[in-house]
Every structure is written in C-alpha cells, then in structure tokens.
Amino acid sequence: MATIKDVAALSGVSVSTVSIILNGKAKDRKISVETQDKIMEAIKALNYRPSVSAKKLRSPNAKEYTIALYWASDFRTNYLARLISGFQSEISNYQYPINIVICPYRSGSLFLEKGLQSDHTFNAAIIANTSISDMEYLNNNLPKIPTVLYNRYSEQYNTVTIDNFEVGRKAAMLLINKGIKDNIGLVHFKAPYLAMTLRSQGFIDTCIKHSIQFSDENVINTEGSIQGGVLAAEIFLKRKHLPKAIFCDSDSLAQGLLHVFNKKNIKIPEDSQIIAVGLGSPEASQYSTPPLTVVEIPLEKMAAECLRLIINVLEHRTDTSFHVNYESKLIIRDSCS
C-alpha cells in the first residue's frame, strides 16, 4: 500500500502538504489549486488509502476492543442472527466500543484464518461451529489472542457450551414418557460437527436404553435447511408406516416436515409427533402450524456470556481458563404434546 510519503514524493511536495490536503484544510492553509490537483492525481495514481492504524495510533486513544467471531459459512445465518442479538445486549453494558467482526470460514479450513495466528488483527476471538478437524487444528495450534469456543469443549480453551447429548436425551425422554415404543424417526444434517452428532447420539442412546425399537431405515441424513426437512418428509411418506414421532436435529428441518405434512393432510401430532432442537428463531417455532415442541438452546445467552468472559480476560479479571455450561430447555407445544 502506498503511503503519504509516496504521494508526497510523486507530486514533489512534502508530506505535511499532503496531510493538510487530505484533512480538508487546504483552504485554511492556502494551498494553491495546482498543488492540490497534483496531489490528488498522485493519490489516484498510487491508489493511496490512509492507514486507519496509523491514524488511530496518533489520536488520543480511547479504549476499544475488536473481537472476531469465527463462523463457519455453511452454517445457517439464522443462528448467527441469534448470536449477534446476544452480543448486542451484552455490548450495551459497556461504556467503550466493542466491535464484533464476523469472520466467515470454510468448515474444516479454520487453519487458513490468519487472524487467529496474528496478534495485530483482533483483540480476541470467539470461535463457533468448528468441525472435528478444526478442533484438532485448534488443539495443536493455540491462537496468539485470547479465545473462547462457542458450544465446543476443549481442556486447552475457554469454553461456553451446552450438554448436547442431554439435548437429545431430553427429546427422547419426552417421547418415552408419552409411551411411544417403536417406529421413531430421526432427521439430521450429516456433517463432521461433534455437537450435532452428540445430540443425535443422545437421542438414539436414550431410546435404545429404554428398549425402544430404532430402525436405521428411520434415520435420515439430509441438508441442514428447511428444504432438507422437505426431502426427509418425502422419504418418510414413501414408507409403509409414518414414524409415530420424529426428532429433528434443528427447527429448520422440522419446518420442512411441517410444511409437507400439512400439505398432505397428515395430522400433527395425531398421525406423527414432531420434536426439534431449537436453534432458529424461537418466535418461528412458537408460531408455526402447529407450534413446534423444541429443546431450546439459549444461543443468545451463550453468546453474551462468551463476550462477557472474553472481556474479563482482556481486562485481567480472569486468571485461569473457564468452562461454562448452559442448560437447554424443553418447550412443549402442540406438535408433540
């Protein structure tokens, strides 16, 4: 990048002259129009852009933190919206600016992200939805900046989590307590994410533990979108018997099921009950047709906590690493009641 010095050299004046013009004080200092034009030309020719770092360094520096949120770009921006809400509410508690920078990364390629390995980009980082290989990378390459993991656990990191296995277990227990004994369906997004696998595992293990039939035929891997739920529903409809109850690893998937079942006049919950993990907008689950029973994940609170804790680290209020665990909450609505 060209500097003010380059501009000065090219236009044959001194740096201070350039600086004066850049700051719109040309009139005050009575700089000749020719000089100004010369300098403007040089600026364009060199594609000069002022360095915010240099400016910030010089200015009486107010306190300010810039915190990166690493977000796998194949994850639903719906969930991201909930984290941002959480950050917003936490940020309002502070007197100084806290900048959240959204850093999308390709799942499995977190190692490409230079920001984590440099200490001149962000003050701290919050890392969300890492895949198993991303976790492996992180465990072998500690970032240069303070870091919290969002909904992932590692001894070596600060973490804010929920018990994902328990999420699946809660869903299974609801069905079990309702006396359902067989023909249970499971829809999930097949991907290398531990959190998801744990939820499904919690569901399956709990079913099996209570000697509930669980046929592989009723486990459907699909995309993590409403469309994915639509596809899953169509597969279920081709079977002889619709599952009596279906666990969806996200509410997006469940919305897809609801759509298809409603269209085909399949009654929910009479013909098939639906329960989902609450990751998207809680309002959307609450007001779907019919309202969706969910194991709600407190994404906003977790995000706010991540931010609060990482700021504590930045301010030297925390010495050791922390591991905070949140509770998921079963919300029973008409889709499974």
Place this chain on the structure above:
Amino acid sequence: MATIKDVAALSGVSVSTVSIILNGKAKDRKISVETQDKIMEAIKALNYRPSVSAKKLRSPNAKEYTIALYWASDFRTNYLARLISGFQSEISNYQYPINIVICPYRSGSLFLEKGLQSDHTFNAAIIANTSISDMEYLNNNLPKIPTVLYNRYSEQYNTVTIDNFEVGRKAAMLLINKGIKDNIGLVHFKAPYLAMTLRSQGFIDTCIKHSIQFSDENVINTEGSIQGGVLAAEIFLKRKHLPKAIFCDSDSLAQGLLHVFNKKNIKIPEDSQIIAVGLGSPEASQYSTPPLTVVEIPLEKMAAECLRLIINVLEHRTDTSFHVNYESKLIIRDSCS
C-alpha cells in the same frame, strides 16, 4: 490505556524486555523468572493491553479493509442475516481480508455514532435502516469516511435502493387483477422509517387509484414481529367481515396471520388472501403453511452491491457518487393465487 512503557517503568526494566516477554520469547532470550514475574504483575496492575493498531503499524502491512455496517438495533436480526450472507458471497471475490463490523445503533440516534465522524475507526461505512431523523442528521453531517446508504436515497450519498413504493404497488396490482374490489387489509409496523411508509403508501395509493374501497379500520399498526402479526390477526377476527385480502409489510407479520388463521380453521386463500413483503428468510416463506405470496426484496444482492461499490470507492475506481436501484420480484404462492 497503559502502554508497554508504563509496564517497563513500573517493573523497573526497559521496554524491550517487556516486549520480549509479551511475545513469548522469554526462554529464547533467557529472561530471569523474577523479571518475568515482576513484569507480569505490572501488566495486571496496570491492566495493560497491547495496542493492535501499533502492532499492525509495525508489521509488514497487508492490504485489508474494515467496513462498518450500521444497523438499527430494533430491526429484526433475520434481515441482518440476509445482508451478512450477501457480504459473505461478495467478500469471497477478494484476495485480501475485508472485515465487516456490525455497529448496532439506536434508531433515531445515529448521531451518537462516533465511528462515522472519525476517520481512524473504519475505512468505510454502510448505513442501513435509518429513520427519517437519522437521514436528516446524515444530510447535514457528511461522514468523514466513504459511505453507502442501504435502501435509502439521498442526493448527497452513494445509495443502493429498491423502489419501495413500487413494492406496495405490485402487491396491490396482484389483488386488483384478481378482481378484489373491497375489504382489503393492511398490516404494518408503525415507525419512522421511510421505506416502510413508502411500501404501504404504494399499496394504498394503487388501491385508491383503482377505486378500491379502503377503510382505515382495516389498517393495523403493530410491532414488526410474528407476534405483531398474531395481534393483527386477532383484531381482524373481531371484525364482522374478515378482509378478503391482507397486505403485510413484512413476512414476519404474515407468519403471525398464518398462525392464527390456521388455528381458527380460516382457509387461506379461500377465506382471506395474504400477500407480504419478503424481508425474512425466503425459504421460510416458501415452506410456510400455506406458502406465502411475497414481493421479494433482494436483500443479499443489495448488500453485496453495497460492498462492491464501496470497495470501488476505496480503490479509486469510482469518481462520482452512484445510485443503484434494484428490482423487487413478485413470487406468487398459495396464500394468494
């Protein structure tokens, strides 16, 4: 904020010693443990935090832009998610990092945002969902950094817009072409946002122009959430005659109507047709019960365009200010077909 110099002074060593320790090179340089402890203590005592600006300034500076997105915090984070998607896809076209910082602001209080009036915070800004008073402020106080307005028009700014009036007109024309002649409802979020007002206005004016009855009783102001739509639906249900068609100024509102109408076994579109402005997840409208007819706003494309254009400005590829206008798109689905 304390500096490395303060730390050095307090612990009675030189700045370089502190720097060595901060960068984890204590072992290499064989700094005594006592010195290290002394320094660590001083760091905590002074609550010292390294300045990223100073570090960045010193390091061989790769090109990088930090762009602020000003987003009114009372707006739905759903819509925000779509902008972020748009940014993501655009960012992937560049070889250097483009950091998007989400700056939430209180609607009507954009003037409090110091980042716009300083040039040592962000390289550029994208400003979204300004209220009428925010626009007034902006027109009288040009920011110090290159700026684009998102879905707002002003001569003095770069702008990326849609024709909001036309959005309402399109919705009205659909109903008119279907031969609906009276008892039309309108649900919107009453707030000082020009874009919304324009959409409603476009709808109302078009109805009136085609000599369609339009009673004020059928215009409902509510919150801009699904809950708001639920409330609106309940108000409609208390009337003698349900509107034959209802225009919702956002799909969130429409989801609330769908929920209530479905529950009360009111048939859509037979008993009442629903048409909405598509601001939330397009997938959610597509797969609701019934699928929702929307005038879809290309939020992602507009966001990507904002970013592309503002980078052109930063790179001196654009000289004059620009005004780009996007087309909304009527998508007819079962709720009004």
Place this chain on the structure above:
DNA sequence: CTGTTAGCGCCTTCAC
C-alpha cells in the same frame, strides 16, 4: 540477561 534505538504511517507544531 537487559537496554538503546530506529522506524512503521500519520498529524501537528513550529519555522521558513
């Protein structure tokens, strides 16, 4: 083992 110093890009004060 630790200290001194130059310089990253920029702006401001002072001098010419």
Place this chain on the structure above:
DNA sequence: GTGAAGGCGCTAACAG
C-alpha cells in the same frame, strides 16, 4: 505556501 521534526505504541536489530 511549504518543509522539518517529534511522537503516538510497538518490535527487532544491535549493543552491551
């Protein structure tokens, strides 16, 4: 009208 110099916080030689 314009230039020279100092310093913002930090690191990396280079000196001891």
